[in-house]
Amino acid sequence: MRRSHRRLASRLAAAVTLALGAAACGGGGSGAxxxxxxxxxxxxxxxxxxxxxxxxxxxxxxxxxxxxxxxxxxxxxxxxxxxxxxxxxxxxxxxxxxxxxxxxxxxxxxxxxxxxxxxxxxxxxxxxxxxxxxxxxxxxxxxxxxxxxxGGLAMCYRTDLFAKAGLPTDREKVGGLWPTWDAYIATGRRYADKVKDSRFVDGSVNLYNTILAQQASQTAGHTFFDPSGRLVAGANPAVRGAWDTTVRIQQNGLSAGLKSFEPSWGSGFKKASFATVACPSWMLGVIKENAGAEASGKWDVAPIPGGAGSRGxxxxxxxxxxxxxxxxxxxxxxxxxxxxxxxxxxxxxxxxxxxxxxxxxxxxSFRNGYFNDAPVGEIYAKGAKAIRPLYLGPDNNPVQQRFEDALLALEQSRLSPDAAWRKALADAEREAR
Amino acid sequence: MSVPADVRVRPRTARPSGPPGPRPRGSALTRLDVRLSPYLFVSPYFLLFLVFGLFPMGYTLWVALHDWELLGDQRFVGLENFRLVLTDPQFWNAVLNTLGMFVIATVPQLLFALVLANALDRRMRGRLVARLGVLAPMVTSIAAVAIVFGQLFSRDFGFVNWVLGWFGVDRLDWAAGRWSSWLAISAMVDWRWTGYNALIYLAAMQSIPRDLYEAAAIDGASRARRFWTITLPMLRPTIVFTAIVSTIGGFQLFTEPLLFGNGDMAGGSLRQFQTVTMYMFENAFRRFDYGYASAVSWMLFMLILVGSLLNFLWLRRVGGTR
Known part of the structure; x- marks a missing residue:
């Protein structure tokens, strides 16, 4: 017993040292x-x-x-x-x-x-x-x-999947399909009626973060925290509005249920598991990297439902x-x-x-060859000066992750929409403590 | 300094009272050598343990008594962090997950290791290759293991769901549920550690005198009977050892669940597979609440102590008192 006790103590201590030490050392390494x-x-x-x-x-x-x-x-x-x-x-x-x-x-x-x-x-x-x-x-x-x-906003879509669903593939017409998020959902239902082996949108997480940034910058100018740093997630209508829209999309069976930036999301791009992804400008590089050369020319860029905004x-x-x-x-x-x-x-x-x-x-005048020669310069830069600032609080990142978790649990059918909302708020309180 | 009176009763021969007379030059050094060397020889371990073992533990306790924010100030709060930990549902959720995964990973693992060791103990062709083979998972990088298993158990294009599909089972979202995620992670742990435990059992089995088996065989004992009445009792100390080592390892489960969730420190959307170590890490390096994280790590230390002790007592009872 003594022997194992010592092992245990030294093991645990080593773990603690590691954890504490990790804070002290890093890999700076620059000099003359x-x-x-x-x-x-x-x-x-x-x-x-x-x-x-x-x-x-x-x-x-x-x-x-x-x-x-x-x-x-x-x-x-x-x-x-x-x-x-x-x-x-x-x-x-x-x-x-x-x-x-x-x-x-x-x-x-x-x-x-x-x-x-x-x-x-x-x-x-x-x-x-x-x-x-x-x-x-x-x-x-x-x-x-x-x-x-x-992070000017747009909506990326796969032209081949849109064609399969009998939807227009021209980016002007696609943008005309969804001036609002309600119209986007209606389009999604049309898609789901025709195409059974893929979903309309990648997942709730990317969608929610985008809609929230958009709605919040158009209204209050802040998301989970107000400019004084107080947690207002429960009181800010933009937080709830973006949530409701996301949940509606999910409850209509339009979501592939993938969490953005996870490996399964990446393989979703490769296997064409979803037809649209909300794409802030910086997302184009991410899509290209994940979808790879074989999807070149299959993605295109259309205006986002709901108007201007910036995410990231x-x-x-x-x-x-x-x-x-x-x-x-x-x-x-x-x-x-x-x-x-x-x-x-x-x-x-x-x-x-x-x-x-x-x-x-x-x-x-810049066109992106990978995205079917879409005039991305025009699409993103045109609305950029109309973007209104968005304040994000000091604990924005952890609170946002708790909202993502709740949406995921909802998507995994582990929580009802109401329970997920309550959980997101409660966990947000914990993070802001 | 005054000498207490009762010192006088000590035999004086042991230590000469007067100053030592003149001696050859080497003698004092020799005496010193004889007295000190053993301590010097064992000291490296103890010094290292002091620096990397005892000091961090004590320091962690010190930090645990503070409201210690990485970017903020440090304020002494006494046992407040421990009070918060004990009433924190997220902490107890992590404890439940850790215990659950410990049980469903360790019990089958040790049983299977025993069966495996028994099989390897027999005469057979290519025995060395088979014995080395069970060690292969040990030398595989744990990150690689986790990534491969993560893909095996992936929802949309995973191998396990594909195979289950043959039997008409619907696609299972392994990471989403409590039990399914525990099972997937336990499979990972078992794949890695069963061979290691089997080899330990095998080594212990080979130290059992063969004549016991021969005598039993002559008396007509079957193979199973010999296993139950000779092998198992003789292995008891080894089983206790592996059980305790597995307890420590199981309570500190970290990399497998972390990589199973693609680096998500919260362990799933509902924290369904967050272990105590992950929770400690989340508090230290995501929330940067070092005081709280230190309190969690001390609670983990206590849990391991209790767990190992219970394990030890239970196995002792089961094996019968001798």
Whole structure:
């Protein structure tokens, strides 16, 4: 018994050490080389489309090397980033901040380099006004990050499945099918009548997040938290409205029940398990990656039901812990410039947050070959300036995950719609505690 | 310092009272060597245990007594975290899941390992290959195992559902239900650990004197009878050992359910397969509530202690007291 007791104690202690240690160490690893070159580490998630830009920057700045680290899933990237920032080590010299995490970091701006100290003040007109203000402290003296992209909305659909269901495949006509979400549901029912081996929409999770961002930016301007940081999930009509629409789509049997960014969602793209996916601009790169070359030309892009909105979008920031703050800030300025945003848009369709880039013919005239030559520049950029800002609270990400869980449980027929709603609210309270 | 009176009763010969006389130079070092060396030789383990074992445990307890936010301040709150843990339905849900998966994974695993070991103990062709074969799952990367099993049990295009389809069973969403997810995860655990336990049993079986079996055989005992009355009783200490090691492993179940849920720390839409370790991790590295997570990890420590003890006592009782 003593022997096993000791084993047990040391095992447990090792686990605890691991857990505690994980906070302290990370993989920062950037510094000046022996020949004076500076290596800048850049941390991003999902797809930013920066490969080409990094090469250009290294070519024009011989003293700078760029090390790029990317994490595919935002849900994995965020906690890692938070740990690095809190521990004061491990983060790259430039880090991507998704808008959902921004308000949390704005509460402790001193963890980041104030970009106003690095000449960012003159760049204000280079960004949509709300995008600039999102990363600015209340008193206007501290700028945590510079905007990269915004998440203008559209609806992606598979032309071959639409043809099979006897629906129009032309993107103008498809957009005409669904000016509203009710019309979208009606179209879905027509689809379900004809096609039995696939569903109309990928799943509740992606749909809900999109509808919520859209409805909230059109109404209250915030989602689960109000601008004072108070949890208002139960009181905000946009939260409930988006929920009801999603549940209605699900209860009509239109959903394939897949959770976005999971492997089964990816194989759903490969096997054509669903005909539509709500697609913020940054989603196009994700679809292309998941659906693969064999689906080239089969997807197309139509306007989204329910009007303009933005979901997602990011910033680049320089953590205070960086040893090359000046060089890193210069890289951030380069990557967020209008020219670079255009390059990133053409690479991955990340919709620019710079008004000049949004007006640029290189953006407006851009067609995406993979998406049946859809004029994605026109579709996304046209409505971009009409987008109204959306405030996301400090615990936005965990609360959103609890709503996703409740919708999944509903989709798995484990909970009734009412029980799922109550559970989402109760769990949200727990996360915001 | 005054010397207590009763010291005088000690035999004086053991320690000379006066200062030591002049000795050869090496002698003092030799004495030191004889006295200290054994401690030095065993010290690396204890030093490592102190640094990586005892200190973190104590520190975790210290953290558990605080409201310790990663990005915020640290405030001493006494036993408040423990009170919250004990009344937290999410914690008890995780305990239930852990215990449930422990039972449905470990019991069949040990039974099957015993049968497997008994089979491997016999004379047969290619015995070495078979014995090495049962170890193969052990050397497979756990992440790879979890990914493969995750696909086997996937809802839409999974192998298991495909096979079940032959028998007219509807597609099952394995991850959605409590029992189905437990079964899938237990299958993963068993696939990995049955061979390991079988080898331990096998080693123990081979140390059982063969003449016992011969004598029993001469007396006309059947194969089954020999297994029940010779093999099993002689294996009892080994069974206790494997049961306790499995208890510890089962209570700390983490990677399999985590990867089964594609990295979802909440363990499914209704937390149907979130284990205590996952819950601890969720609090530490998702909610960044270190104080609370530390309290959870101490509760886990207690649970393992209790679990191992119960296991030990029960197996002792079952095996009969000798």
């Amino acid at each position: 080389g022996p020949d004076g070159t500076v290596t800048l580490t850049v941390d991003t998630f999902s797809t930013f489309g920066y490969e080409e830009l990094f090469k250009r920057y290294e070519a024009s700045h011989p003293g700078v090397r760029i090390k790029h680290r990317n994490v595919v899933q935002l849900d994995e990237y965020l906690p890692r980033l938070e740990q690095w920032i809190a521990a004061g080590s491990g983060a790259g010299d430039v880090v991507a901040l998704e808008e959902g995490i921004l308000s949390k970091f704005l509460a402790k701006p001193d963890r980041f380099v104030n970009l106003l100290d690095h000449g960012a003040a003159s760049l204000k007109d280079g960004f949509l006004d709300w995008k600039w203000k999102q990363a600015l402290s209340q008193d206007g003296r501290y700028l945590v990050g510079l905007g990269t992209d915004i 979008g990011s910033f680049l920031a320089v953590p205070r812990q960086s040893r090359h703050a000046a060089e890193a800030a210069a890289l951030v300025r380069f990557l967020t410039s209008a020219e670079s945003q255009i390059v990133a848009f053409r690479a991955r369709n990340n919709l620019p947050s710079s008004p000049r880039a949004l007006d640029d013919p290189a953006v407006l």
